[in-house]
Amino acid sequence: MLGLLLVFGVFAPSGEARRSDFKLGNEVFLEKYAYLINGKRVGLVTNQTGVNSQGKSTISVLAEYPHATLTALYGPEHGIDGKAKAGAYVESSMHPTLKIPIYSLYGKTRMPTAKMLENIDVLVFDIQDIGARSYTYISTLNYCMKAAKQNNKTIVVLDRPNPLGGTIVEGPVLEDKYKSFVGVDNLPMTHGMTIGELALFFNRNIGADLHVVPMEGYTRDMIFQDTGLRWVQSSPLIPDLQSVFGYAATGLGEGTGIFQADAFKWIGGKGIDSKKYAALLNKAGLPGVTFIPEKRGSAGGVRLKITNYHAFNPAKTGIYALAYAHSLNKFKVPKSGKTIVMFDKIMGTDKIGKYLSQGLSPQQIEANYAPQLNKFKQERKQYLIYN
Missing domain, CATH: 3.40.50.12170 (Uncharacterised protein PF07075, DUF1343)
Structure with missing residues (x-):
């Protein structure tokens, strides 16, 4: 090459x-x-x-x-x-x-x-x-x-x-x-x-x-x-390393009503019980992070507290955060037709949207994308x- x-x-x-x-x-x-x-x-x-x-x-x-x-x-x-x-x-x-x-x-x-x-x-x-x-x-x-x-x-x-x-x-x-x-x-x-x-x-x-x-x-x-090195703010919403690591964990909900706040350090949406959401995420055993219930206006959600930056897995955390949010408020999943919706562009596929609509657990979703991920690795x- x-x-x-x-x-x-x-x-x-x-x-x-x-x-x-x-x-x-x-x-x-x-x-x-x-x-x-x-x-x-x-x-x-x-x-x-x-x-x-x-x-x-x-x-x-x-x-x-x-x-x-x-x-x-x-x-x-x-x-x-x-x-x-x-x-x-x-x-x-x-x-x-x-x-x-x-x-x-x-x-x-x-x-x-x-x-x-x-x-x-x-x-x-x-x-x-x-x-x-x-x-x-x-x-x-x-x-x-x-x-x-x-x-x-x-x-x-x-x-x-x-x-x-x-x-x-x-x-x-x-x-x-x-x-x-x-x-x-x-x-x-x-x-x-x-x-x-x-x-x-x-x-x-x-x-x-x-x-x-x-x-x-x-x-x-x-x-x-x-x-x-000193982190140089890479864009308006990425001022620091917490935001860098939080980006893929909290920024995946385009068009779902599940949104990030505080420069990718919080995730939630309307109709979500913050305490139930935090409990689900904390029980999932996601590495390097704990979730603190925090309401923002009419939206329930969680603040991410990254405890081990080496172990933290942003994208896996993001998939779990979306799946558990869907289990709590049954948000409408955006679907691509003649034009591809931003949600599917961010996911790189329409399969994650389908899995969410089917009510699959985050563990099932993770298992479904694992073969292609392993091939890429x-x-x-x-x-x-x-x-």
Whole structure:
């Protein structure tokens, strides 16, 4: 596979990685892989999360680098500063000091056009993901890889940690029919892959001239807290790591009346008895989390208290939270017809909706999606960079 050669054999040392050993892909880039951009015009896909361990932006690093020319910037959903609301249209603009274009990839187009790429030789990607399939930064990566392939450009992905870690892989695997910008490929809800590993996975169908610059001192069992990095708010509703971990656990109820609140730290809905809901969830033995009954206005629900971030399984928790909510208030499950409803796009299938309508327990739902999930776990092995 294109791009595998660059990362083959690059593994973190065995045993627990020490924070002093850890380096982001953007810190390894100019030390060891500068040849990929030397003498070339560079376009950078990034936002406010594209910083090194010292907090310096990759925009500044590349703008100051004397052996290449930064000629264009590209921003994903929420804009290059991460401040636009979810789903909000973002206009292209001009960088105030560098006087180079900032092309919006969440405006008139979500894929870089030939015109947007005409003044670059290499496209570099440096954005922090949160480890969930429906978070659109990985969709932007996929679209940029496709655009690079179509326009004969090299694409370089500067690897970053999956904040949820690299061992927990969970949820229904997306089916082709349900591909969208909130589900760009056949991934489960939480995939346990870094942005670089995802790029290699995506490239099985794209065939771009892809190079992944790996991290150093990173192992699969590391969650974001183990890196020693400071979390940079990745979007308006993901201000901190509690929100990162809560996203897939509380944000799955699109169109059901089961909703998240307090930046993905609470889940509930009308007609739910908070105490019964908490009791069901606490009895389920979900790892690394306890549920505190908490009413919000007319809605009953629970606050998630994550007790062990390494053990916590966000997507599994989300499936259980939805199934138990349905058992309590029998919410109407959204169903796809000629158009596919957002609920099924988020799930990556219409099967979860059907299981909920049938009154299946969360354990039964989990058992039903397990075969496809296990198949994915085997497939993903060939795209993993770190031990």
